[in-house]
Amino acid sequence: MKEKSMACVLSQAELAPGIFDLWLQTGMAANAKPGQFIGVYPKNASTLLPRPISICEVNEDKTALRIVYRVAGAGTAEFSGLKEGDRVAILGTLGNGFPLEAGKGKKCFLMGGGIGVPPILQLSKELAAEKSIFLGYRDGALFLKEDFEKYGNVFVATEDGSNGTKGNVMDAIAASGLEADVIYACGPMPMLRAIKRYAQEKGIQAYISLEEHMACGVGACLGCVVKTKEVDHHSHVHNARICTDGPVFEAKEVEI
Amino acid sequence: MNTEVNLAGITLKNPVMTGSGTFGSGMEYGEFVDLNCLGAVVTKGVANVPWPGNPTPRVAEVYGGMLNAIGLQNPGIDVFMERDIPFLKQYDTKIIVNVCGKSVEDYLEVVDKLGEEPAVAMLEINVSCPNVKEGAIAFGQKADALYNITSQIKKHAKQPIIMKLSPNVTDITEMARAAEAAGADALSLINTITGMKIDIHRRKFALANKTGGMSGPAIKPIAVRMVYQTAQAVKIPIIGMGGIADAEDAIEFLLAGATAVSVGAMNFVNPYATVEVIKGIEDYMSKYNVEKLTDLIGAVRE
Structure with missing residues (x-):
C-alpha cells in the first residue's frame, strides 16, 4: 500500500561534494524492496512535486530508509539542509524494484x-x-x-x-x-x-x-514513460510507466 | 447539511471531482482515497483508438505549478470500456468520461460507444488540450468551430455533455456562449494555460514538445476570474478548476459561480487532496451555518 506520510530525519552527512546521505525513520521501510524509490517533498510551496529518489538501504529492523542523492536543483538543495529531528513528507514506496x-x-x-x-x-x-x-x-x-x-x-x-x-x-x-x-x-x-x-x-x-521526469510517481499522470518493445499492458501503446511498471525493466523489453 | 449539487440533471453527492488526466481512471489514487467519497471521477481523455502521446520529457516543474505535454496518451475506447468503466462501476460515485479526438468523427465514435454504457453519467468533451497537433484545441479556440463540434456531439450523445474550455483564447465568454448556444449541458474551465520552460544549463526546452500546459496553484487566480466571467455570461452550470489545492480554493470557485469543482495537478502533490477538500467544505459550511451547498454557488457578486 502506498502512502504519503511524515518521516523523521535520523541523520544526514555529505559523502562527496554535492552527494548527501540521509537516513529517514519511516514505516515505509517495513516493506521496501531494493530498486524501489520514494518521493520526497520540498517544504517550499513553489516547488510542489515530490522528488523521486531511490532507496539506498533499509536498516536491520526495517524502521528506516537511507537515501543518497545528488543536489540537482532547488528541491534537493532544500533536502541537503535537513537535520536530525527534522520532519519531511515522503510518498512511497514506489516502483517495482529489482527481481x-x-x-x-x-x-x-x-x-x-x-x-x-x-x-x-x-x-x-x-x-x-x-x-x-x-x-x-x-x-x-x-x-x-x-x-x-x-x-x-x-x-x-x-x-x-x-x-x-x-x-x-x-x-x-x-x-x-x-x-x-x-x-x-x-x-x-x-x-x-x-x-x-x-x-x-x-x-x-x-x-x-530507468529514470525520467515524473509528476505523480504513482502511475496516474503518464509523464514518465519509456518506449517498450511490446504493447504494454496498461496503456496499450508502446509506452510503459517508469514509476509503476518500472523503474526496473529487463533491458531487452525497452527501447532506450 | 446538504452538499449535493445538480449538474445538468445529474445529482452529485458533493461538488468535488477530479481533473481529467490527473487521476487516471481512479485505480492509482484508489490506494490513497476512498473513491466512494467523491462527487465524480472524471477520467483521463479517451479517443477512438489508442494514442501513444508525446516523447519525453513530458513534465516539468515551474514556480508554483507544472507544465505537462503528455499528448493524451490513452488506450482507446474499447480497452477503456472493458477495463476502466467496470473498475469505476464498483464505486458509489458518478463516472464522467473525458473524450478526445483528432476529427469530429473520432469524437462521435467515442460518444456513440459511451452512449451504450448507462453507468457513464456525463461526457466531458476535450476541445482544449494544448499538447496535440490535430483536433482537440483546434475545436476550442474559434467560436464557430466550437459551436459546430458541440452541436454535432449533442446530436449523438445519450448523456449530458460538458464542454471543457481552453483559457488560451481572447475572450472565454465568447467560447462559453457558443458552446451553450450549440446545446452544451455544462462547461468545465479552465484547461491548462500554454507555457514554456527552458533549461538554461543544457540550453534546451524542458519539454520535448517545447510547449506544455501549465497547471497548479500559480494559475488559480486566472481560473477564478474566468469562472466568474463565464458565470455571468451563460446559464448552464460550470465546473471550476485550476490550481485547487484545498477547500478554501474550492470555495473560491463556488462563490465565483462554479456548481462543482475539480482537483487536478494537486493530486500529484497531495494524493489525499480530493477528500480533504470535501471535508474542508463541510467544515466551512458548519462554521458559517450554510445549510445547502447550493447557497454558496455564485454568492459573490458586486
Missing part, C-alpha cells in the same frame, strides 16, 4: 554509475548470488564504495582515472575478465544503453533501472 529471483544462485554483475550507485547497495545486501560489483564514478570521490565491500568483489572505474580502471563500468568489466549470467544496473542512459548491447551480445539477462 531477486532472476539472479538467485547465479553469477551476477551489480553495476552502478554516478548517482545510480546508491540503489545497488540494498540489492547487493539482499541478492543471494555470486556478486561482482562494478561502480563507476566521475573522479576519486568514491562514495559508498566501502559499504559495498561487505557484499561482494568491488571493481571501480573512474572517468579521470584517479582510481581503479580509467573509463566507465564497461571498461572495468573488460579489465576484470569476468562473465555473468545476470546483470543488475542503475546509472546514466549511455551506461544503460551499453549494458543493453552487452547483454544482447552475450545472450544474458540484464535488469536496468
Whole structure:
C-alpha cells in the first residue's frame, strides 16, 4: 500500500561534494524492496512535486530508509539542509524494484554509475548470488564504495582515472575478465544503453533501472514513460510507466 | 447539511471531482482515497483508438505549478470500456468520461460507444488540450468551430455533455456562449494555460514538445476570474478548476459561480487532496451555518 506520510530525519552527512546521505525513520521501510524509490517533498510551496529518489538501504529492523542523492536543483538543495529531528513528507514506496529471483544462485554483475550507485547497495545486501560489483564514478570521490565491500568483489572505474580502471563500468568489466549470467544496473542512459548491447551480445539477462521526469510517481499522470518493445499492458501503446511498471525493466523489453 | 449539487440533471453527492488526466481512471489514487467519497471521477481523455502521446520529457516543474505535454496518451475506447468503466462501476460515485479526438468523427465514435454504457453519467468533451497537433484545441479556440463540434456531439450523445474550455483564447465568454448556444449541458474551465520552460544549463526546452500546459496553484487566480466571467455570461452550470489545492480554493470557485469543482495537478502533490477538500467544505459550511451547498454557488457578486 502506498502512502504519503511524515518521516523523521535520523541523520544526514555529505559523502562527496554535492552527494548527501540521509537516513529517514519511516514505516515505509517495513516493506521496501531494493530498486524501489520514494518521493520526497520540498517544504517550499513553489516547488510542489515530490522528488523521486531511490532507496539506498533499509536498516536491520526495517524502521528506516537511507537515501543518497545528488543536489540537482532547488528541491534537493532544500533536502541537503535537513537535520536530525527534522520532519519531511515522503510518498512511497514506489516502483517495482529489482527481481531477486532472476539472479538467485547465479553469477551476477551489480553495476552502478554516478548517482545510480546508491540503489545497488540494498540489492547487493539482499541478492543471494555470486556478486561482482562494478561502480563507476566521475573522479576519486568514491562514495559508498566501502559499504559495498561487505557484499561482494568491488571493481571501480573512474572517468579521470584517479582510481581503479580509467573509463566507465564497461571498461572495468573488460579489465576484470569476468562473465555473468545476470546483470543488475542503475546509472546514466549511455551506461544503460551499453549494458543493453552487452547483454544482447552475450545472450544474458540484464535488469536496468530507468529514470525520467515524473509528476505523480504513482502511475496516474503518464509523464514518465519509456518506449517498450511490446504493447504494454496498461496503456496499450508502446509506452510503459517508469514509476509503476518500472523503474526496473529487463533491458531487452525497452527501447532506450 | 446538504452538499449535493445538480449538474445538468445529474445529482452529485458533493461538488468535488477530479481533473481529467490527473487521476487516471481512479485505480492509482484508489490506494490513497476512498473513491466512494467523491462527487465524480472524471477520467483521463479517451479517443477512438489508442494514442501513444508525446516523447519525453513530458513534465516539468515551474514556480508554483507544472507544465505537462503528455499528448493524451490513452488506450482507446474499447480497452477503456472493458477495463476502466467496470473498475469505476464498483464505486458509489458518478463516472464522467473525458473524450478526445483528432476529427469530429473520432469524437462521435467515442460518444456513440459511451452512449451504450448507462453507468457513464456525463461526457466531458476535450476541445482544449494544448499538447496535440490535430483536433482537440483546434475545436476550442474559434467560436464557430466550437459551436459546430458541440452541436454535432449533442446530436449523438445519450448523456449530458460538458464542454471543457481552453483559457488560451481572447475572450472565454465568447467560447462559453457558443458552446451553450450549440446545446452544451455544462462547461468545465479552465484547461491548462500554454507555457514554456527552458533549461538554461543544457540550453534546451524542458519539454520535448517545447510547449506544455501549465497547471497548479500559480494559475488559480486566472481560473477564478474566468469562472466568474463565464458565470455571468451563460446559464448552464460550470465546473471550476485550476490550481485547487484545498477547500478554501474550492470555495473560491463556488462563490465565483462554479456548481462543482475539480482537483487536478494537486493530486500529484497531495494524493489525499480530493477528500480533504470535501471535508474542508463541510467544515466551512458548519462554521458559517450554510445549510445547502447550493447557497454558496455564485454568492459573490458586486
